[in-house]
Amino acid sequence: MRQLKFRAWTRFSSIYRMDYLSGFFFYGTDSDQIHLFLPNDGADFLVPSANVILMQFTGLVDSNGNDIYEGDIIAIDDKTTYKVYWDAENCYWAILSKQGDEHGPYGGALIQNTGYSRSRKRVVLGNIYQNPDLLTEE
Template sequence: MREIKFRGLDRIDGKVKNIEQIDIKNELVLFENDGWVDGNNYELMQYTGLKDKNGKEIYEGDIIQLKNEDLEVIKVVCEFGTAKRQIFDNLVEITGFYFKRLCDDKKTFPIANNYLGKHDLELFEIIGNIYENPELLEAYNES
């Protein structure tokens, strides 16, 4: 069972903060240094339960860099939703966390073993997130 936790983007100051607790009924979030605040002022990002090669927790919105089998550096964004995936002869829809490649918007999931015989997460390195580092998205889209 994975750990359920969130972080939130403060829409006012643009900073991402770790959330200690959420009061869904009253739409409040608790931050360690800020106390209870209006949850409507925050964009929530859920922890995937996965960590990158440096042990850093992967959240929705994280931008991740890795090298593919051709040793090309590619970037992906962690998202939550439904993606279609070909499994043997069937096209199935899977709902959960996935990684969207920036070069072509293809949605993919971590696999058990990759071309190096390692788990994909051993290649993933978080380099930022879509909120605090939008230039990483812009720079990629311009190339």
């Protein structure tokens, strides 16, 4: 069974930080506040939902055993870098690169393109919030 895990990119006192969550739930009309539970320091916060970006665990790990989350930037075979995101239209975890050809950027289903059925090196390099420069065109 796939483990459901989340992390959050949160803004506290005008400083953004990445936290791994042990739980969360929404408060208020239209979910205007979110209560976050942080396992590392045992803290919990009630913050405006506009200050929180939740990222879900894809259920996959990279070649080093690191969890791959929505919003991560991964490299495949130490070459092209890709952003991991949920493709709601096709209902799967997908990747997208700034690199491409005359048909557009490279991308598609995360499992198919990263070769989970084949042996290809996949490494989490960072994420789109803390390391957006990793998605530069080569």
